[in-house]
């Protein structure tokens with residue numbers, strides 16, 4: 059049986075389709091066509107994702123009083139931001155929450171990662187799953203449940219309740235990033251340190267910690283960004299006088315979107331992007 | 344216990360759950376000795392090293408280092424250093440920092456550290472690499488850094504877990520010689536794990552052969568090769584023939600017992616302290632290179648031995664000599680020789696020597712290696728020809744099991 063009849067007999071229609079051997083040029087043409095489609099698809103997706111952001115950034119530099127009207131390049135709205143005392147106050151709360159929640163979550167998240175990766179203990183699997191929950195469950199569920207918790211135990215809402223909540227979800231993210239780094243690390247390095255006379259603490263300080271450091275810093279940056287940008291959860295657990303930047307922006311929008319919102323959004327976007335890029339670069343190291 | 348041994352393991356057993364990784368292992372390693380542990384994959388070599396280093400605790404038994412029991416002493420307080428199979432160099436430190444690590448832990452003064460690190464790198468011939476990171480080194484260089492990092496601490500004992508495992512043959516050979524030199528220069532006790540029997544033979548003072556967690560035999564390379572205690576050791580070290588046999592006579596004039604091979608062919612064989620009874624089934628082991636092949640029939644023996652014609656020799660020696668004699672008669676003049684009829688079944692020329700498969704009278708089959716001298720001494724044998732197969736009784740060892 060020749061190849062020709064074999065392939066044509068496989069046609070479901072039963073019709074004999076003249077067999078054409080695949081040629082180089084045909085394959086090449088198809089490959090070129092496929093790659094062109096993929097290129098356009100990629101461009102399309104990027105436009106879809108980033109066009110609104112690009113528009114927002116552009117209009118933040120517009121001198122016009124109304125959003126969506128271009129009236130020449132101006133940094134007027136950025137200047138205005140600096141004079142907005144409520145906004146500055148909100149920014150300071152955000153920064154305070156972000157710094158402290160990052161510090162606490164980084165320490166706790168790193169310890170959790172070490173415990174999960176290096177030790178076997180009772181309830182390890184449960185702990186493992188529970189740790190990842192904040193990443194998986196919707197923000198709104200997390201927000202409502204923490205609010206319910208605070209209300210049940212009559213904890214007054216303040217910047218401290220925001221801090222506690224941010225620590226809770228940031229631990230998960232730090233732990234994930236540090237664990238990835240730890241899993242890559244050869245555990246015989248710790249044995250080598252012990253072999254050379256280092257006790258457990260020295261081995262951790264001189265070997266494990268330096269090797270984990272890029273992962274820890276990257277996890278911390280991620281935590282900082284997430285804390286700074288979080289709206290949903292913060293909105294629910296923020297008390298009076300503890301408005302964060304995203305919550306403040308939301309309330310500004312309620313009175314109509316001003317170009318000032320565009321400007322503050324652009325700044326937040328730029329800040330977050332820088333942090334995430336640094337975090338990614340560190341993870342690649 | 345005794346302090347004449349550097350490392351001593353007494354009845355050490357290690358279980359992982361139900362699995363027995365090391366089974367009642369007793370072993371003494373002397374001071375300054377190059378001791379190798381060899382055996383197939385999973386036989387418990389690494390586990391043994393890890394128990395000496397302190398990374399695993401024995402389920403049973405005791406370990407002594409320098410005469411001191413070490414149970415309860417954590418790894419970082421034991422006077423041993425390890426060269427890990429995968430080197431385990433600290434990736435965030437330079438070569439010099441890696442080597443200095445152990446000295447820093449011992450709180451050696453900084454100027455001394457500097458000097459000793461330089462010396463150690465000199466020893467492994469890597470002084471110019473001091474400021475590099477491990478990932479900028481080749482596998483062989485990393486291995487030498489791992490060695491320097493362990494040696495610089497001047498431990499009583501150095502544990503090496505297949506440290507040459509990842510190297511190509513040529514680098515491996517070079518490193519074997521280098522390691523051996525370092526060991527004899529520095530005078531540290533080496534416990535060296537490998538699954539390469541040739542490597543162990545060339546480097547060790549003594550070798551321990553393990554199988555399935557059990558130490559089978561300990562001895563010099565010569566002992567384990569010449570006098571294997573059982574079939575496993577004979578098979579693992581070098582190449583050998585196994586012939587099934589039964590004990591036929593316990594005492595002979597030649598002081599060797601006699602065994603009957605397949606087909607009832609009776610031969611003398613050496614017995615290393617096994618308890619033999621008449622009729623007991625045993626195994627005979629004979630190394631292929633210890634067997635010789637001779638052509639059958641009349642041979643001019645003198646010519647074969649000296650390369651000279653009989654008349655010529657007679658003239659030189661001034662005596663009448665026999666010319667051609669019957670080969671078998673000639674060989675049997677040595678009473679401890681075993682001479683059997685055989686048929687050549689296969690021949691493989693492999694350069695240094697030729698390997699033959701020979702069918703003995705009685706039906707047993709043997710592999711024989713004849714070195715190729717590349718001279719007129721080489722006897723060309725044709726496949727299918729009849730030959731005399733000869734070996735000395737001492738080279739045929741009786742094994743029980």
Ligand SMILES: Nc1ncnc2c1ncn2[C@@H]1O[C@H](COP(=O)(O)OP(=O)(O)OP(=O)(O)O)[C@@H](O)[C@H]1O
Pocket residue numbers: 359362363364382383384385386387388389390391538
């Ligand atoms: N941590 C462990 N848990 C369970 N079983 C183990 C553990 N470590 C080793 N074993 C088992 O113990 C046995 C001996 O292992 P070991 O690593 O000592 O072998 P080895 O002789 O070093 O082999 P190789 O030549 O392959 O390195 C193996 O069957 C192995 O599966």
Ligand SMILES: [Mg+2]
Pocket residue numbers: 388389390
């Ligand atoms: Mg091993």
